Amino acid sequence: MTELLLDVRNVEVTYHGKKIGKHGFKALKGVSLDIRPGEVVGLVGESGCGKTTLGRAILGLAPVTAGEIIFEGRDIAHASRAERKEIARDIQVVFQDPYTSLNPSMNIEQILSEPLLAQGVSKAEARGRVKDLLDAVALPADAGERRPREFSGGQRQRIAIARALALNPKLIVCDEPVSALDLSTSARVLDLFLEIQERTGVAYLFISHDLAVVRHVSHRVAVMYHGEIVEWGDGDQVTSHPQHPYSKRLMMAAPVPHPTLQAKRREERKALLAAG
C-alpha cells in the first residue's frame, strides 16, 4: 500500500456573510478525497459545485470549518502563515486565469524568482533556476526580462506553470488551468502538464468542468455536485461508465464533436432524462 500524499477527510468550508444571525454558505459539505505521490486526481463539476473551494482549502486560501487536510501525515487545514511558508515548498498552484494570476508590473524573472527568494534562496541561484524553469516550460531564455502583457494566454499559462514548479513541489493544485485557453493552445498546455508530471513525478489535483480534459490527464476522478463528491474512482471507469445519476447527466450533456455521434448522444440523453 502506497502511502498517501494528501488525505482530505470530511472537509467542510462555510463562508459567513456580514449579517449576524444568518447561516453562512456551506461550499463544501464534508468532502473526502486522497492523492498518492505522483498521482493525478481529476476533480470535475459545474460552476458553484465547490471544486475550486476544495482547491483553495488545500492551499490555505479558504476557511476550513470542519474536517482535516492531511499532507504527508500532518494536518494543514489550519496552518499558520509560518507553517504555510514551509508547506509552500511542497504544494503549489496554477490558476485558471493567466491574465490576473501574473502581476502585470513585474517581469517574468521577478515572477519566477519570487517563490525562491521567499524561501531564502540566493539571488544568483534563483536567477540560474529561472533559466531552467523557462526551459522546462518551453519558453525562450530571454523571456525573463519581458512582462506578462507581452505574452499570449497560452504562454502566460506556461509562466504560471513554471512558477508552480520553481520550488519542486510534490503537489500542484491546477484550478481549471486550460479552460481560458483556445482549443489548440489548450491541447499543447495539457501535453506540457502531462510531460512535466511524467518527468518529475509531481502529483496534481486537476480541477476542471470539462470531463474530457479530466479524463485525459487523471488516474482517478472525483465528480462533485453541490459541495459533495458524488462519485469517486478509477478515471476510465468514472468518465466512461459513470454510475451516479449526476455523473451520467454530466457525461451525456457534453456534446460529442461529431454530428452523427452527437445525434446518437442526444437520443441517449433524452432517454436518460426520460428515465430519470
Added chain:
Amino acid sequence: MSDQNTITGNAPVAPRLALRDRSLILKVLTNPLGVFSAVTVTLFAFIAIFADSLVRYDPGRIDYLALNAPPSAEHWLGADGLGRDIFDRLLIGTRFTLSGALLAVLMAAIIGCTSGLLSGYFGGIWDTIGTWFTSVIQALPGLVVLLAAAAILGTNLYLAMFIFGFLLSPSFYRLTYVIVRGVRNELYVDAARVAGLSDLRIMLRHILGVVRAPIIIQAGIITSIAIAIQSGLQFLGFGDVESITWGSMLSEGFKVLTVEPLQLLWPSLLIAWVMIALIVFANTLRDELERVGARVRRATRKSMTDHVKAEAEDAIVHPEPDRQGELLLDVDQLEIGYLQATGKYNVVVHNTTLTINKGEVVGLVGESGSGKTQTALAILGLLPAGGTILDGRLVFDGIDLRNIRGKDYDKLRGARISYIPQEPMSNLDPNYTVGSQLIERLRVVMGMSKSDAKTRALQLLDKVGMPNPEKTFSSYPHEISGGQAQRVLIAAALSCEPDLIIADEPTTALDVTIQAEILELLRDLQKETGVAILLVTHNFGVVADLCDRVVVMQYGRVVESGAILDIFDNPQHPYTRELLGAILDENGAARGAYVAPTAKAGK
C-alpha cells in the same frame, strides 16, 4: 474617484493605474500641460528652498519712505502698507505656504494610505475600525474644527495644517482602500500567498505599486485644496501672525483694496497659478495612465484605401450540391479594419466570404482573434468604435447593409436580424424586470399595444421552456439563473420573428448541463420557426449538435467551408485538421491506471 475605480477591469489590454515604467514620466513631460505643471512645481519648489538667497531686502524691513509704493525699480511689485517689499514677501511666503500645504498632505497621505492599506488588505476588524473612523472624521466640518483649534491651541500655521492633514486623511483612506480591495482579489496575490510570502512582502511588492500612481494624483489635488484652505484661514485672520504666507498677504492686500488693488492681485495670482498647475498635473498624469497606446489620429480618406491588401490565400470550399433554400445573407470579400494610432488601418478580417440560406444553421468556428466575432458584429452593424468595413459586399435579403445607417439599421436589427449574446446576465438591464424588457422590444419594434405585448411576452417565455412564465415575467434579472437568463434572451431574439439570428457563443458562459438544454431549445425552435442561425463558436461539440454547415476562420480569414459532415469527416485545410485533432476524444484511451512512483526509478 469613481473613474479610477472602474479601471481595474479584467480585459487583458485594460490599462492599470500603475507607474509601470519610465516612459510614463516621459509621456507626461512631452504633454504641453504636463510641461506647464512640471515647470511650475519645480519653479516654486526652487523658490521655497532658496527664498533666503533670492530676497533682496530683509522681508521684515519696514521702509517708511515706501508705504504702499507702486511698482518701481526698487520695489518690483511695489511695497505694502508698512513699506515692505511685496516681491520679497511673496518669495518668503512661498516657503511657508507650500511647506504648510505639504505638511497637511503628508499627514493625510501617511494616515490615510496606511489605514487604507491595512483595512483593505486584512479586512475584518481593520475594515470596521477604518470605516468607522473615516466616517467620524468626514462628519466633522473641517473649517469649524480648524477655527476651534486656532481658538484653543493658538494660531500656529503648522499646527493648523497638521490638524487639517488629519481631516483630509479620509480621501486617501477611501482611495487606497478601494484599490487594495480590488488588487487583494487578484489571483497573483493568491499565488504570492501560496508561494509563502509574508503579508508585508505582498503589500510591498504586489499592492503598493498599483496604489502609487492614484495616490500621486490624489496628492496633487489635495495639495491644491490645502493651499486654498490655508489661504482662506489666513485671509480670515485666523492664521499665524508670525509667518508670511500668501494668505496673510491676501488679507493685508484686502485692507487696502480701494487704494492699492495690485497688492491683492499678486498673492491671488500666485495661489491661482500653483493650484491650477497642481490640478493640471494630476489630470495629465491620469490621462496618460488611462490612455491606451498613443494618441489616435483622425482617419484620412487615403488611409481607408491605403491599408495593405491581404494576400489572397483561397479558402477551401467544399461543394455543397444539396444546399437548399434561397440566399438570405451574402458576405463577399468582406474586410474589416480598426483605425490605428498611426492613422492606418489594422485589418482584422480579410476577404471573408460566407453565405447563409433561409433556414440554415451555419457555424462560424475559430479561435480567439480569428475574426469570427468581428464578422458577426459587422453583419449586425455593431462594430465597436474605430472599426470599419473597408471593402466587400454585405447583403441581407437584397438589402445592402453597407448602405443603410441609423434608424433603418435599427428597424432591420430589431425585426429581421436578432442577436443572442455570450453573457446572458450582462445583456439584461438589472434595473428592469424581465417582462418589461421583453415588452419594450415588442412595442418599439412590432408596434404592439401594452396588453398585446404582455400576452406575447408570456407566450414567448412559455415557448423557451420557462416553467412559470408569469413569475419570470415579473422577476428581475438577478432573481433568475444564468441558464434562465439565456432562455429569456432567446425569447427576446425570437420575439420579432426574425429571419436570421446571430448567436455569439450562446452557451460558452453556461455549465455543460445547461448548455445541453439551451442547445436543445435552439434546435427545437429553429425547426419550428425555420429561422436561419449564424452560430459563432469555438466549440466543435456545439457545432456538431446544431449546424448544417461550417465556416472555419483563422487570423481573420476563412480557411475552409462546407457541409458539416464534409468538414468533420474530410477536413482539407491544415488548420481545420489541427483544430479537430486538438479535441480530446472522450472515446479514446483514458489516462490509465496509477503506477506508484517507486516503480519508476527516481525522479
